[in-house]
Amino acid sequence: MKASVALTALALAAVAVSGATAAWTTTFTMHNLCPYPVWPLVTPNAGQPAIVTDGATIRLDPNGLASLAFPAAAAWSGRVVPRTGCTEAAKCVTGDAPPATVAQVSVNAAGGLAVYSVSLVDGFNVPATITPHAFDASQTCPVLGCAVDINAACPADARVGAGCKASPQFFKEMCPEARTTATDVEAMPQKCFGPGELKVVFCPTN
Numbered sequence: 001m002k003a004s005v006a007l008t009a010l011a012l013a014a015v016a017v018s019g020a021t022a023a024w025t026t027t028f029t030m031h032n033l034c035p036y037p038v039w040p041l042v043t044p045n046a047g048q049p050a051i052v053t054d055g056a057t058i059r060l061d062p063n064g065l066a067s068l069a070f071p072a073a074a075a076w077s078g079r080v081v082p083r084t085g086c087t088e089a090a091k092c093v094t095g096d097a098p099p100a101t102v103a104q105v106s107v108n109a110a111g112g113l114a115v116y117s118v119s120l121v122d123g124f125n126v127p128a129t130i131t132p133h134a135f136d137a138s139q140t141c142p143v144l145g146c147a148v149d150i151n152a153a154c155p156a157d158a159r160v161g162a163g164c165k166a167s168p169q170f171f172k173e174m175c176p177e178a179r180t181t182a183t184d185v186e187a188m189p190q191k192c193f194g195p196g197e198l199k200v201v202f203c204p205t206n
Contacts, residue, residue, distance in 0.1 A: 026107040026114055027197045030080065032060035034203035038126060039086040041095065044078040045106075051076065057090060060202070077106035077115075082126040082202050084162070099123020099163035101146065103130060103200045112194035117186065118145035119179045120171040125151070125163040129204045134196025141192035146175035147204045 032038045038060045042052045052058065080103040085093025094100065100122050106115040116130045129145030153174065154164035168180035177186050 026112070026195055028076070028105060028107055028200075029197060030060060030200045030202070032062060032202045033205075034126065035062050036084060037061055037086075038202050039083040039092060039095070040200075040202075041081045041083055042078060043081070044076070048077055051078075057086070059086075075106075075108040077104075077109075079104050080200055082128060084126060094125035094161065094163050099160050099165040100125050101128050103128050103145070105130065105198060105200070107198060114141070114192045114195050114198055115190070116144060116192075116198055117179050118175075118177075120146060120150075120168075120175065121179060121182060121184075123160065123163055123165040124154075124171065127203050127205065129201050131199045131201060131204075132192055132195040132197065133199060135192060135194065139192050139195070140189050141195055142177070142186075142188045142190060144177045144186055144188065144190070145204075146171075146178040148174050149203075149205075150174050 030040055040058055040060060042058070044050055081095050081100050082103075083092040083095025083100075101124050102119040102122055104117045104119060106113075109115070114132065116132075118128050118130060124146070127145075127147050127149050129143055129147050131143045132141035135141045150164050150166075150171070151162065154166060155170070158164055158166035158170070168184070171178065171180040172184075177188055179185065
């Protein structure tokens, strides 16, 4: 690894402006409550700027001991893959390849829209939820994702290394508010404008 940053909450501040008068700011944070370190891989969607310096590897120490902020562009969308067991050679036990939990986030779109989900389409390695904070009571901003440690319940024939690559039906039964196929959507509706924060939490039940 060319650079390494140890932290437990990563804040990515972003501001979007529409017209001359309206502005929205949503802070995107990550928090690790797992009893082990997590190395999240933050990847922008096509056409979006990188918000992590090239060559930097982020380490989230367990149980929330530090924080760090990165500026993002006016509107940003991308994905976060939690990785575990990473070494100095940037090789990780889980998360480098499927199976892997994927958090998908878009902040500061038109009108301050925030769109988010947790996908198990590529399998599961770390429990993760996305929780909005500081939003108006009129907004529909549910907590979405998978708080269950599926690894502990993964069928033997679905185990892949330290992760789980089970059927969409199995994942949906375990985590109904996570996406399990390419066309899947959560039963809980989402229409969230202008939340003050979107927090990706790893191992939230801890």
